[in-house]
Amino acid sequence: xxxxxxxxxxxxxxxxxxxxxxxxxxxxxxxxxxxxxxxxxxxxxxxxxxxxxxxxxxxxxxxxxxxxxxxxxxxxxxxxxxxxxxxxxxxxxxxxxxxxxxxxxxxxxxxxxxxxxxxxxxxxxxxxxxxxxxxxxxxxxxxxxxxxxxxxxxxxxxxxxxxxxxxxxxxxxxxxxxxxxxxxxxxxxxxxxxxxxxxxxxxxxxxxxxxxxxxxxxxxxxxxxxxxxxxxxxxxxxxxxxxxxxxxxxxxxxxxxxxxxxxxxxxxxxxxxxxxxxxxxxxxxxxxxxxxxxxxxxxxxxxxxxxxxxxxxxxxxxxxxxxxxxxxxxxxxxxxxxxxxxxxxxxxxxxxxxxxxxxxxxxxxxxxxxxxxxxxxxxxxxxxxxxxxxxxxxxxxxxxxxxxxxxxxxxxxxxxxxxxxxxxxxxxxxxx
Amino acid sequence: xxxxxxxxxxxxxxxxxxxxxxxxxxxxxxxxxxxxxxxxxxxxxxxxxxxxxxxxxxxxxxxxxxxxxxxxxxxxxxxxxxxxxxxxxxxxxxxxxxxxxxxxxxxxxxxxxxxxxxxxxxxxxxxxxxxxxxxxxxxxxxxxxxxxxxxxxxxxxxxxxxxxxxxxxxxxxxxxxxxxxxxxxxxxxxxxxxxxxxxxxxxxxxxxxxxxxxxxxxxxxxxxxxxxxxxxxxxxxxxxxxxxxxxxxxxxxxxxxxxxxxxxxxxxxxx
Numbered sequence: 001x002x003x004x005x006x007x008x009x010x011x012x013x014x015x016x017x018x019x020x021x022x023x024x025x026x027x028x029x030x031x032x033x034x035x036x037x038x039x040x041x042x043x044x045x046x047x048x049x050x051x052x053x054x055x056x057x058x059x060x061x062x063x064x065x066x067x068x069x070x071x072x073x074x075x076x077x078x079x080x081x082x083x084x085x086x087x088x089x090x091x092x093x094x095x096x097x098x099x100x101x102x103x104x105x106x107x108x109x110x111x112x113x114x115x116x117x118x119x120x121x122x123x124x125x126x127x128x129x130x131x132x133x134x135x136x137x138x139x140x141x142x143x144x145x146x147x148x149x150x151x152x153x154x155x156x157x158x159x160x161x162x163x164x165x166x167x168x169x170x171x172x173x174x175x176x177x178x179x180x181x182x183x184x185x186x187x188x189x190x191x192x193x194x195x196x197x198x199x200x201x202x203x204x205x206x207x208x209x210x211x212x213x214x215x216x217x218x219x220x221x222x223x224x225x226x227x228x229x230x231x232x233x234x235x236x237x238x239x240x241x242x243x244x245x246x247x248x249x250x251x252x253x254x255x256x257x258x259x260x261x262x263x264x265x266x267x268x269x270x271x272x273x274x275x276x277x278x279x280x281x282x283x284x285x286x287x288x289x290x291x292x293x294x295x296x297x298x299x300x301x302x303x304x305x306x307x308x309x310x311x312x313x314x315x316x317x318x319x320x321x322x323x324x325x326x327x328x329x330x331x332x333x334x335x336x337x338x339x340x341x342x343x344x345x346x347x348x349x350x351x352x353x354x355x356x357x358x359x360x361x362x363x364x365x366x367x368x369x370x371x372x373x374x375x376x377x378x379x380x381x382x383x384x385x386x387x388x389x390x391x392x393x394x395x396x397x398x399x400x401x402x403x404x405x406x407x408x409x410x411x412x413x414x415x416x417x418x419x420x421x422x423x424x425x426x427x428x429x430x431x432x
Numbered sequence: 433x434x435x436x437x438x439x440x441x442x443x444x445x446x447x448x449x450x451x452x453x454x455x456x457x458x459x460x461x462x463x464x465x466x467x468x469x470x471x472x473x474x475x476x477x478x479x480x481x482x483x484x485x486x487x488x489x490x491x492x493x494x495x496x497x498x499x500x501x502x503x504x505x506x507x508x509x510x511x512x513x514x515x516x517x518x519x520x521x522x523x524x525x526x527x528x529x530x531x532x533x534x535x536x537x538x539x540x541x542x543x544x545x546x547x548x549x550x551x552x553x554x555x556x557x558x559x560x561x562x563x564x565x566x567x568x569x570x571x572x573x574x575x576x577x578x579x580x581x582x583x584x585x586x587x588x589x590x591x592x593x594x595x596x597x598x599x600x601x602x603x604x605x606x607x608x609x610x611x612x613x614x615x616x617x618x619x620x621x622x623x624x625x626x627x628x629x630x631x632x633x634x635x636x637x638x639x640x641x642x643x644x645x646x647x648x649x650x651x652x653x654x655x656x657x658x659x660x661x662x663x664x665x666x667x668x669x670x671x672x673x674x675x676x677x678x679x680x681x682x683x684x685x686x687x688x689x690x691x692x693x694x695x696x697x698x699x700x701x702x703x
Contacts, residue, residue, distance in 0.1 A: 174589055177520070177603035269668030272604065289590065293671045301592045 003140055004061055004091040005098055006068050007046075007053030010109050013086035015049075015250045019214070020078055023047040025126070027075055032132045034074065038067045042134040044127035044141070046102070048119050049190060049250050050109055055099065057136040061091050093332055096140050100324045103148040105157065109280040110299060111317055112157040115191045117148050139335075147327045154323060157316040164302045165199040168276045171305075172244055173203070175274050175295060180204040183242040186227070187235065187256075188249035189217040192278050196246055197225050209238055213249065239264040244274045247283035256284045261291055278302070336405070340396050343405055347392065347412050351385045434484035435544060438502070441481055442540065444474030445505075445533045452525040459600060464522050471529055475509045482506060489546045494562040495553055501539035503562070505532045507570030515574060519610050521602045527577050557632035564628060568621030569685055572657075575614030576682035579675035582607040586672055608671055611678060612664065619657050626650050646700035649688040656681040 008021060023031065028045045035043045035056065042057035054072075058064035069083045090098050101107040103120040124141045127133045133141070151157060169179075176182055184205050186193050189212040197208065208227030211234065212218035218229040230238055235255070239245065249255060256275070265273065270293045277284040277298040289296040297305075359381055363369060396408060451467030482503065485493040493499045512528045515521060585604055588595045602610075629650075634640040641647060660677040663669040669677075692700070 171589065173603060174585070174601075175604045177606045270670040272671065292673070295589055297592065305592065305594055 001057055001059060001136060002061060002092050003055065003057050003095045003136055004064065004089065005053055005055050005095045006065055006087060006089045007051060008087045009051035009053070009107065010250070012088055013082075015252055017082060017086050018050065018052065018250070020076055020082075021047075021052040021072075022049065023052055023075070028123075028126055029130050031071055031075055032127060032130045034071045035068065036130075036132060038071065040064055040067060041132070042137045043132050044123050044137055046120055046123035048116065051102070051107075053102070055095070055137065055140075057134065061089075065089055093328060096144070096331065097324065097328050099140065099144050100147045100327060101321075103144045104151040104320060104324070105148075106151075106317065106320055106324070110278075112320075113192070114152075117145075117152075120144065120148075140331075143327070143331050147324060150327070151320045151323050155316045155319045157320045164278065164299065164306060165196040167302045167305045168196060168246075168278075168297065169199045169203055171276075171295075171297060172200070172274055175272055176243060178204070180206070182244060183207040183209065184244040184246060185235075185238050185242040186210045186221070187245065187247040187283065188212055188279065189214075189221040190248045190250075192248045193246055194221060194224060196276070196278065197227075200244075200246075201225065205244075207242075209242060211235060211238065213251075236260055236264065239273070240267045243272070244276065245284075246276045246278070248277075248279045249283050251279070251283060252281060254282055254285045256288070258285055258287050258291070261288045261294055265291060265294060276302070340405065343408060344393055344396055347389065347396075347408065350412055351389055355381045355385050434481045434488060437477055437481035437484060438536075438544070439540075441474050441478035442533065442536045444470050444477055445509075445529065445536060448474055448525075449530045449533045452529045456523065456526045456600065464525070467525060467529065468516075471509065471525070472513065475506070475513065478502075478506050478509070485546070489549070491549045491554070492559040492562060493546075494558075494566065495549060496542070496547075498539045498542035498544045500566070501535050501542070503566050504570060504573075505535040505539070507567045508532055508535070508573050511567070511570045511574050515610055515613065518613070519602070519606050521578075521606065521610060523600050523602060524574075524577060524581065527581075528574065531573075531577075552636050555632060555636065557628055557635070561625060561628040561632050564621050565625030568618050568625050569689065571614050571618035571621060572678075572682055572685055575611055575618060575678045578607050578610045578614060579678035579682075582611060582675045583672065583679075586675075604671070608674070611674060615657060615661055615664065615674075615678065619661055622650075622654060622657065626654055644700055645692045645696035646688065649684065649692055653681060653684040653688055656684050 008018065010018065013021070023045060024047075028047065031045055031054075032043060035054075040056045040058060044055045046053045046055070054068050056064055056068065072078065072083070073080070098107070099120075103117050105112045105114060105116050108116050120141075124133070124137075127137065172179055172182070179200065180203075182205055184197075184200055184207070186197065186208065189210060201208075208222075208225055209230055210218045210222045210225075210227045211230045211232050212221070213232050215229065215231060218232075221227070222229040239256075239260070245256075247256070261273070272293045272295065275284045275288065275294070275296040277296065280299060282298055284296055284298070286296065286298070288294050359377060362377065363374065366373075392408060392411075395404060448467045448470035451463050451470060455463045455467060482493060485499075494503045508528065509532050512525070512532075516525070581601060582604060585601050585607065588598075589604065629647075630640045633642070633647075656677065660669075660674060660681060663677070664674055
């Protein structure tokens with residue numbers, strides 16, 4: 001049994017591709033069931049605007065990845081070559097290292113962003129709800145949550161979205177005074193926006209305009225915060241009528257440039273305009289901060305003001321990675337220990353089978369035997385088997401490295417060892 | 433008599449100054465309130481002193497440097513209290529109230545004895561011209577402080593300094609709005625002050641406009657503020673640019689008020 005992950009994220013695929021791969025909460029259960037009917041009984045699906053990943057447990061990695069690709073193709077309109085050019089596949093230790101990094105926000109666009117942990121939890125919850133998690137995924141996901149919590153606890157990597165939002169609100173108050181009658185435009189309908197919006201609403205901001213590339217998401221957020229949704233193409237017009245702009249889209253290119261803002265400021269008669277750009281990469285061209293009466297703060301500026309400095313964050317990130325590695329060593333060891341038990345019973349079982357068969361053969365050749373003889377033969381053979389196996393079992397128990405386990409499997413010609421040959425070797429090389 | 437009351441008001445202003453400066457350090461509401469009420473009582477006593485002086489002298493007591501500074505301080509206190517009622521600019525008190533005290537201290541260095549009024553000043557235009565001019569100046573005084581405050585705050589926000597988060601300075605929008613109020617109220621006062629002065633000059637000196645340095649400089653000041661108003665209303669100037677213009681206008685006022693008398697002299701040599 002081996003855990004694997006197949007998927008794509010913001011480093012391997014541009015936003016347009018990620019959007020196509022995005023799986024909504026309505027589709028995920030269908031995929032889970034499809035995967036189950038294809039024999040992947042343990043699977044979990046994580047899909048956010050920055051990544052879509054399928055975690056699975058399998059015996060045969062190649063076959064499973066193919067199945068996963070087929071199922072993905074069935075549910076999203078993706079071209080076949082995308083499945084190879086934009087994706088990655090990790091197995092074994094690399095797979096759970098990846099999951100640890102993802103859950104603790106180290107694989108995110110904004111390092112340390114906290115939403116991802118909730119999203120991983122949701123993915124696990126959905127998988128459990130649809131009976132798609134078993135012994136392995138349960139163990140791995142629980143470990144993941146522990147690791148993520150430990151990183152949050154022991155490092156300052158996780159910036160506080162609350163502190164970011166409250167800094168943004170403080171700055172708005174510094175610029176506008178009372179926020180009661182101010183209008184805010186939200187570009188992008190992500191979770192960060194909705195958290196920040198709560199803070200603005202607390203300050204009495206009532207007029208909330210929301211726009212998003214996918215209009216449906218804008219509408220959804222608009223319903224949630226009692227705002228109004230507008231089409232994405234209206235941005236320039238919307239900018240003339242608002243006071244604050246909160247952006248957090250997944251766009252690779254800035255969506256608001258200097259020319260637009262200069263034009264907008266003329267129409268606004270220089271009424272101050274405050275941009276809060278919490279997107280990575282930036283949504284707003286940084287030079288617009290130079291325009292009079294325009295103020296621009298991006299996520300780094302906000303973080304600096306919330307007194308977490310960049311250099312600190314780099315150091316904290318290193319610390320977090322060290323924790324991940326430490327946890328991986330511990331986790332790999334515990335997984336190996338889990339592997340040893342069944343192997344020992346397998347070896348003992350196989351030996352017992354052979355012994356029994358041989359005893360039967362020997363007895364059938366004898367013409368007459370009494371119970372004492374049978375008992376004596378039994379004890380004799382058992383003792384021989386036990387004495388022969390004892391060093392092996394001791395070796396497995398005391399020094400059960402993957403290599404040793406592998407050798408043992410081969411020595412005793414245990415089932416499944418031929419099929420697993422390739423991946424097991426890869427796995428053990430990684431550890432070496 | 434009015435002299436002692438004048439010092440009483442100075443003491444109250446100084447007490448208010450202390451609380452407003454303390455407010456800057458401790459930032460407690462109660463400290464600000466103490467400063468506020470001492471300022472009001474200082475203003476009442478100051479007003480009483482001025483009225484007493486008016487009764488004693490028999491003319492509007494804005495005829496020499498002592499009286500001018502004193503009246504300017506009185507006007508600034510009035511304008512500040514008015515603006516403070518309208519907008520949340522408490523911390524502005526920490527600059528304005530000390531300024532009021534300094535003006536009064538400065539005034540106390542000048543001879544304050546009541547002399548008979550020079551015949552040329554004996555006119556109904558004296559109170560009209562002086563009161564309008566001085567209230568106008570006081571409003572622009574506040575406008576100057578607000579503009580400086582605006583520029584400091586704007587800079588800290590633009591440059592993303594941590595001081596941008598300080599609660600102690602008023603918000604940019606309020607500063608800009610007060611700034612607009614200052615120009616909107618100050619400009620008519622200044623205009624009436626200049627026109628009434630011109631009419632009075634017509635009676636007293638025989639010519640409505642004689643390009644006396646005081647007249648010239650007040651005209652320059654007026655033009656600066658006129659341009660500011662025009663740009664603000666027509667072009668939509670806001671924020672930084674208007675703040676700079678307010679400061680230029682105020683420097684022009686300072687020169688008209690002090691510079692002309694000290695350096696250029698001329699007909700308008702009383703104050």
